[in-house]
Amino acid sequence: MISGSTRFENSLEFANRMDENDPLKAFRNRFIFPKVNGKEAIYFCGNSLGLQPKSTQSYIQRELHNWGEMAVDGHFHGEDAWYHVRKKSKPALANIVGAHEHEVVAMNNLSSNLHFLMVSFYQPTDKRYKIITEAGAFPSDMYMLETQVKFRGLDPDKVIIELLPREGEHTLRTSDIVDTIKKHGENLALVMMSGLQYYTGQLFDMESITKTAHEVGALAGFDLAHAAGNATLSLHKWGVDFATWCSYKYLNSGPGNISGIFVHENHAERPDLIRFAGWWGHDEGERFKMEKGFKPMYGADGWQLANSNVLALAAHQASLDIFEEAGIKNLRAKSEILTQYLEYLIKEVSGSSGIIEIITPKITKERGCQLSLLIHKGGKAVFDELYQEGIVGDWRHPNVIRIAPTPLYNSFLDIYKFAEILKLSLKKFAYN
Structure with a gap:
């Protein structure tokens, strides 16, 4: 052992x-395993793209078969009817990120999800408008924060606070992150940073960061692209407000494949939360009434927009089933x-x-x-x-x-x- x-x-x-x-x-x-110069590679790049499970083709082929055999009827008939297919990934995702099943859902891609979640969880006021993030964050995060701030008519240079390591050091000290949150507490709206820094490989103390953000009246969210399927996470227990991740790195679900989100159950039924709504986030019991008036589903499902990408979810599930088996x-x-x-x-x-x-x-x-x-x-x-x-x-x-x-x-x-x-x-x- x-x-x-x-x-x-x-x-x-x-x-x-x-x-x-x-x-x-x-x-x-x-x-x-891929080959380099005709020989099986020694592959250490799962932090960019995970390897393909041998089972992936059969998972996708099953859905192609269902599509061919049933066409539109596949939404409501057969194994894993597409109308509810998102539910199949929830147990594994909940285990991987440390959440309840109603707090997670697979949807969209990571950058889209960051934007949609920011719509809800970054609500600047005259007093609270600042955002704390790490310097040198992955470009998607930097661009997302910059454009979200501009979308609200604010100046990124005055809003976004970037955390830098101390002179001569490569990584951030938790104490310095906490002190910065406290320093800007009165004006802080959100802490939004990676859970695991892509360049240095540093895994941040998300529990302490979230706790401190809440103590000063701010919210905390994380980009878990490099943490999901890699680090041990307890998002619900830590009280994290929201998070998102991709599935193509450590979750081995295929290039550019579907993302996932976490929304803490504290926000599951908050009518004051603004969001960009879509059909698939509406109460599924009333969805086909086709009526005006958005009524969000309970939990993370209420942030969905479009119907599920069935082939993407099939590839995703091939890897998630392996995760469930391995633990x-x-x-x-x-x-x-x-x-x-x-x-x-x-x-x-x-x-x-x-x-x-x-x-x-x-x-x-x-x-x-x-x-x-x-x-x-x-x-x-x-x-x-x-x-x-x-x-x-x-x-x-x-x-x-x-x-x-x-x-x-x-x-x-x-x-x-x-x-x-x-x-x-x-x-x-x-x-x-």
Whole structure:
């Protein structure tokens, strides 16, 4: 069994032994691995696009069959009738983000959902209008905040407060986030930031951030693109007001596939909440009356607009069923050890050279499975060499390589092989 007290070794025998004792090892065989230069890749890029489950084609094919056999009747007949098909993903999504089923729903895509949720949860007044976010947030978040503020006739430079790490540091201290929230409390409307920072890999203390935001009278929402399916989340317990995520990274549901949202049940029946409404968010018991007067469904479902994308949900469900079988807590336990092993081997390989700086937090609870490697010399050449040798990671300008060992399909042997190739690449491009 994998244990958090494992003493690591830089050896092929150790990696093989860890894989042999891994209770989740069989899940690796349920995914399709891409090839690089004709050989199966060592894939560490689930933080950009997760691998395809082998079952995905059959899930989609079933819905194509239903479409062909029943056409419009598929909305109300057959297995998983499309009118209610969104409900099938709710148990898994609730488990993954730590919520009640009525607090989650799969819909739209992440950027759209951020905008729709901001319509409801950013309601600036003369007194409360400021937004706190992290500096260097993913572009979608920056653009969304900027345009939402402009849409309300306000100046982003005067409204948006960006949190910066301290001089000489790469990540934010929770105490500094909390202090900033308190400092701007009287004028603060919303804290809206990522749950896990895409560039550094820092997992934020969402519980403390939310608690402090509420104490000063503000709301708290999170972009969980890099956290859903990666970190252990308890959105309901933490009191998070809203959140959204994509399904194509750690949730392995296909490029650009459907997003999901969380809305805390405290907001489930608030008639004062403004929203951009659509047909599918209207009370489904009265939906086909086709009458004026929007009556939102209870919970997150009330933020839906259009009818469900059935083929997208089918691909999504193929992965969610695997998550339910594996268990998010089991996956997180393996993830922590995999990432610790990756960190150990990187330090073994780079030694005291100073060429590689891991800018992701060292404390396990402050990160997911991603390590961001700041390469101080020869970075792009090292990255390109890794790829030519079959390592699929991610390059971020100006000199960071992101490596994300994903517990559903990565192994300890993958990490050992990566370290061996990294050692050779550094000798070739960084040590000369």
